[in-house]
Amino acid sequence: MGLRSESHQLLSKIATNDKHGENSPYFDGWKAYDIDPFHLTQNPNGVIQMGLAENQLSSDLIEEWIKKNPEASICTPEGVKAFKDIANFQDYHGLPEFRNAVAEFMGRVRGGRVKFDPNRIVMGGGATGANELLVFCLADPGDAFLVPTPYYPAFDRDLRWRTGVQILPITCNSSNNFKITVEALEEAYKSATESNINVKGLIITNPSNPLGTTLDKDTLKQLVTFVTQKNIHLVCDEIYSATIFRSPRFVSIAEVVQEVDCCNLDLIHIVYSLSKDLGLPGFRVGIVYSYNDQVVSCGRKMSSFGLVSSQTQHLLALMLSDEDFVGRFLGESSKRLAKRYTIFTEGLKQVGISCLNGNAGLFFWMDLRPLLKEPTFEAEMELWRVIINDVKLNVSPGSSFHHTEPGWFRVCFANMDDLTMETALRRIRTFVNQKKGGDVVSVKNKRWQKNLRLSFSARIYDDGIMSPHMSPHSPMPHSPLVRAQN
């Protein structure tokens, strides 16, 4: 065959470096889930997936629409006459009806406060491809983008792997209320410039993954002012824009640029996708919307590397231009997300766990700092392993998002049915109670041990790696949920 070392030289540097990001410990949670996935009936003690930001709450609405609109498909009797033309359509401009519908939808999501030009809609291979495409257009190898932390882990791959571009993190944490401050931006910019690093832009995700919060108008205005002064790009990843479920309402960069004087539109770009808002990640619908004509033109040419399947363009063109459906979907989806968010965060509050006050996203940002042995990332990873292996929940540790304070975890809640949700919540609450109760004297432990009906997963605690002073078998005395179990 070939010698391993020869094989190594045979391939490119890109192929043999780590920048695909999959060697990070972050993937351990996935592996644990993959070998022991929860199933309500077939594997009720398996790992529940709470590390995947998917939106499965409103797929029934989409299915209902599909059934009522057979002509949207090129495979139904009603739609098959379009099969040939659609299968043959490979123009990188995309189907006009698709671009029109996406532009309409983006406007609706922003409450009609802005209009989007269908001619600026450029396709990408999912948001993954869209982000990479934009970086290829805006930056050369070695250039850098400022990215506020905590941020979506795969940016490390999407923005850097094949492009050769760097990421300079801008720290946001609880000490500054997770705000992106101009001071932090200026400092990072200065530091980069002094190291001869060419900063080409700032990339923000709004609503934020993993925080689940939106940026206020003032902050956005400050960011626009900052990039204009420095003549660098502002890329706004707005892929969670339709997951807002309570106030404050979403303010898009598209609205802000309408209001700010002296804003250089050539610097403003939006990344969008239907993976989160509509729950269609399999369809790979990535969108680049740039206010810079040259970027649109170049981006469009590059989109050849990751166009959206015309079959899918055709389906979505009809779906997203159905105003009634869109209105109903957006309203209902928000409601369901709000409900889930409330159930989880209230349920955790009751056991003394707080979460960042969020208003968007498919997840919440959980504060487990009180449960850390010490405020270090080692302690965070240890706690995380316990949560995966013993509590059997795959949640995502803050460090995987490059967060600078140990103890925060992102918990996804929109990718499961109600029963699974209840199970997950019960497991977290039980775990938290037991962790907290671990500080109580061992006599109490023994008494609780006999009386308490433990969830199966807790029994494993005896075998699990726990620090000596804790026992999992002593719950908080005041929790109604635990009492009810006795």
Add this chain to the structure above:
Amino acid sequence: MGFISSDHNNEQLLSKIATNNGHGENSPYFDGWKAYDSDPYHSAQNPNGVIQMGLAENELCFDLIQKWVANNPKASICTAEGANEFKDIAIYQDYHGLPEFRQGVAKFMGKVRGDRVMFDPDRIVMSGGATGAHEMLAFCLADPGDAFLVPTPYYPGFDRDLRWRTGTQIVPVVCESCTNFKLTKEALETAFQKATEAKIRVKGLLITNPSNPLGTVLDRDTLKTIVRFTNDKNIHLVSDEIYAATVFNKPGFISIAEIIEEETYCNRDLIHIVYSLSKDLGFPGFRVGIVYSYNDQVTLCARKMSSFGLVSTQTQHLIGSLLSDDIFTEKFIAESADRLAKRHEIFTKGLAQVGIGSLESNAGLFFWMDLRRLLKESTIKAEMALWQLIIHEVKLNVSPGSSFHCSEPGWFRVCFANMDDDTVKIALRRIRNFVLQSKGLDQGPAKRQCWQSKLQVSLSFRRLDDFVMAPHMMSPHSPISSPLVRARN
């Protein structure tokens, strides 16, 4: 609101990639497209428009596909029968791809090769069309500045796909008409040496088999020579086999997959296949690109990279069903070959009758037409002049050989599978008329008057008088004594 910055400022604002010409669209090749776009032929609405013969699309067998789709509603996630799968399919984003999709594609690839080889579904990696597949492989196999050897003439899109965002180079391996464009060991060695002397590191050889634009397949000896060459040099061999199922005549198709079974000495870590459903099935819109590598590390890496261009699961689901239907695929492959053969024959025979030859071919969606005799002189400039004539006067968008980096002027690629039968007749008539009139230009002025009054000239030729012609060229209105023209008088 905002102000638009100057172009100069914009240049610095954007990347080098964004502001260079690596996308390839400034090539004169695109003039034909623009002419077509501004004046597209339509049998009823624009019968004098430009007929598109520059697009290698396969539209001959959609009836078979549509029939299958109508009979297999479960293949769609939108039909009443299939909608129960909608949710699971829409949410599935695993870059391994749906198992049924990979199995269907692997099976189909085997069928297309007469089941002489089997493909492992676990080596099937998705990409954004063949466009994405080529770029992905270049990213995996080469660093910026490295080069791939590519035999000429080759598909113009390679300039963009292999080089634009990757920073790799192409070193052409010249193939000439005197040897029927055969890929020789000498040509390979020459190209390799040239690169080495220029201190360019060659990482691989990219072959397209069946060939675009030639429409020919590589014979066993040539394939063995190629494998021996790449193996000796320890460089990669990428075989683009996207026209594999368009082989319509003997000799049959021999895939690199078959050769490596025979040439057991060869290092399989160097062998990779690019495939797609755009040509064989006529589905360019579905963006189904495939990278099939015999190198485990490349498979792993490419799979991670495929995140940038996965196939829509809606499409994976449909294709998986379609290609697992053995009865359908066998019938399709046979019928498609049959229809391509017929089209190919109509055109090549029709042109032979007016003295225009083409390279003998047995595959592809096009033929390689020889118009060297119609050139004023054997230069690219003359080829381009002839081409402008063909676009603007004959109203056919064919592709000049120079756009395929052909080393000899006068060759044109003519696509024939993207039109209906009536358009075929009109296209053929236009070419034949043009050829006859061009040939008649060599005749003396006296004869010209005689024919001029009697001959019914098609509308498009009246304008030739206005066209810029070299002085020694004659009026177009004097035909050769062709049976076709005689019949019209």
